[in-house]
Amino acid sequence: MRKTNTGIMAAGVCLLLAAPASAQAPNAAPPPPPSVKVGQAAPDFTARYLAMENGRPSFKSVKLSDYKGQKNVVLAFFPAAFSPGCTNEMAKYQETSGQFNSNNTVILGMSVDSTWANAAFAEKLGVKFNILSDANREISKSYGVWNEGQLVANRTTFVIDTKGVVQKEFMATEALDPAKSLEACALLKEVK
Numbered sequence: 001m002r003k004t005n006t007g008i009m010a011a012g013v014c015l016l017l018a019a020p021a022s023a024q025a026p027n028a029a030p031p032p033p034p035s036v037k038v039g040q041a042a043p044d045f046t047a048r049y050l051a052m053e054n055g056r057p058s059f060k061s062v063k064l065s066d067y068k069g070q071k072n073v074v075l076a077f078f079p080a081a082f083s084p085g086c087t088n089e090m091a092k093y094q095e096t097s098g099q100f101n102s103n104n105t106v107i108l109g110m111s112v113d114s115t116w117a118n119a120a121f122a123e124k125l126g127v128k129f130n131i132l133s134d135a136n137r138e139i140s141k142s143y144g145v146w147n148e149g150q151l152v153a154n155r156t157t158f159v160i161d162t163k164g165v166v167q168k169e170f171m172a173t174e175a176l177d178p179a180k181s182l183e184a185c186a187l188l189k190e191v192k
Contacts, residue, residue, distance in 0.1 A: 032144075033144075034143055034145050034154075034158075034169060036143045036144055036166055036169070037166065037169070038166050038167065038168060038169055039166065040166055041164050042064060042073075042075070042143075042164055042165065042166050043064075043142040043143060044065045044164075045138075045142065046061050046062070046064075047061065047108075047110065047134060048060065048061050048062075048115050048133055049061075049118060049131060049132050050116060050119035057119070059115060060130075062108065062130055064160070064164070065164065067106060067160075067162070068162065068163070068164045069162055069163075071105060071106045072106070072160060072161050072162055072189075073105065073106055073107075073158075073159075074093075074100065074107045074108065074157060074159055074160075074178075074185065075110060075158045076089070076090075076093065076107065076108065076109050076110065076157045076176070076178075077140060077157070077158075078090065078111050078155055079111065079147075079150070079155055080113060081111055081113045081118055081120070081121035081131075082117075082124075085155070085175040086121075086155075086175070087121075087125065088175040089155075090121070090122075090125055091125050092175070092177060093107050093109070093127070093178050094126060094128065094129070096178050096179075096182055097128060097129055100178075100181075100182060100185060103182070103185040103189045104162075106129070107129040107130075108129065108131075108132055109122075109127070109130070109131035109132065110132045110134055110139065110140075110153065111134065111153060112133075112134050112137055112151075112153055113133060113135070114135050115133040115135070117133075137153075140153040155173065155175075156170070156171045157170045157171075157178075157181055159181050159184040159185060159188070161188050162188075167188060168180070168181070168184040
């Protein structure tokens with residue numbers, strides 16, 4: 001029987017991938033702005049998430065255009081499930097989710113992590129909104145937030161109105177406070 005270090009190597013790879021981008025590149029320049037700008041139509045997408053139904057996992061899909069004419073959408077791209085900044089950010093979205101709901105807004109978290117990783121992350125945080133998987137990176141690329149060097153989506157939040165138009169965008173290297181997105185959604189509710 002040959003002894004290998006596969007488990008140790010896998011754990012090292014997982015730790016490297018889970019490290020926040022700031023820990024991997026301490027003097028890195030800020031990421032470029034997204035290619036999707038305020039006033040433009042948000043690119044439509046279909047993304048999957050994992051839900052539990054009768055104690056069994058079930059893959060579900062969300063299509064952005066399904067909310068058109070009905071709800072505003074806060075689309076929050078984050079780099080990596082379980083990293084400290086992303087944990088703080090998604091927990092704050094959960095804390096304020098009732099306020100978003102009362103402003104006719106749905107929250108969609110999005111990362112390039114697998115549906116399984118995002119489901120475990122959502123369960124750990126007690127998140128009730130959908131955390132979607134962009135494992136093939138197509139959605140991140142279409143919004144211009146894919147970071148090839150870090151192999152993650154840059155932390156960017158888009159506030160999309162009921163017409164499917166981007167009304168606000170927020171970018172940061174650290175966890176974003178949902179207060180600005182909530183403020184934007186409250187204004188959208190007033191304007192209708």
